[in-house]
Amino acid sequence: EAQVTQNPRYLITVTGKKLTVTCSQNMNHEYMSWYRQDPGLGLRQIYYSMNVEVTDKGDVPEGYKVSRKEKRNFPLILESPSPNQTSLYFCASTPRQGSYEQYFGPGTRLTVT
């Protein structure tokens, strides 16, 4: 089944403790991205990747890192999480940059205390 998976689905952590949210897609998509969703603000793009080893900042990249060493994986790294990073995070992929449908993962709800 074609899908985008994220792990963990739920995470509660404390300020400053490094964490990684994994994202994997099995559709051989080139383009992957991370979003955060906050009430009243909608979805905002954090980082995106057009292919292996090619990443770039989205609208709200501060406090986040990403890597794209393999085509299928696009982990989101929070080196020193802060409470303002409490949010619902989505990973998405699409075959290539351009006019294609985006496929979203199920989301990761992160709480930073």
Add this chain to the structure above:
Amino acid sequence: KQEVTQIPAALSVPEGENLVLNCSFTDSAIYNLQWFRQDPGKGLTSLLLIQSSQREQTSGRLNASLDKSSGRSTLYIAASQPGDSATYLCAVKYSSASKIIFGSGTRLSIRP
């Protein structure tokens, strides 16, 4: 500034009614527009993708229209069912290389 707006933020209608959800965008030079459905605690599911050269797309009971000159798109849902209850988001892309800009969504509730 390129913005996408969805009004109302919430809508409740009785089962069986036809309804229209609205999406407006500030810059009419769009590349494509996509409608998504989001169920509570779940990810987004793509419903319809309209290219800038198209005026509408249909899938089952759903029909999405695009009017670039007025900066509007509508999602028409025919014969609504309780299972249609969800948040509906529209998202606009301004070029093949640009990011996607999302509206904040309309939370739809269909009353049995």
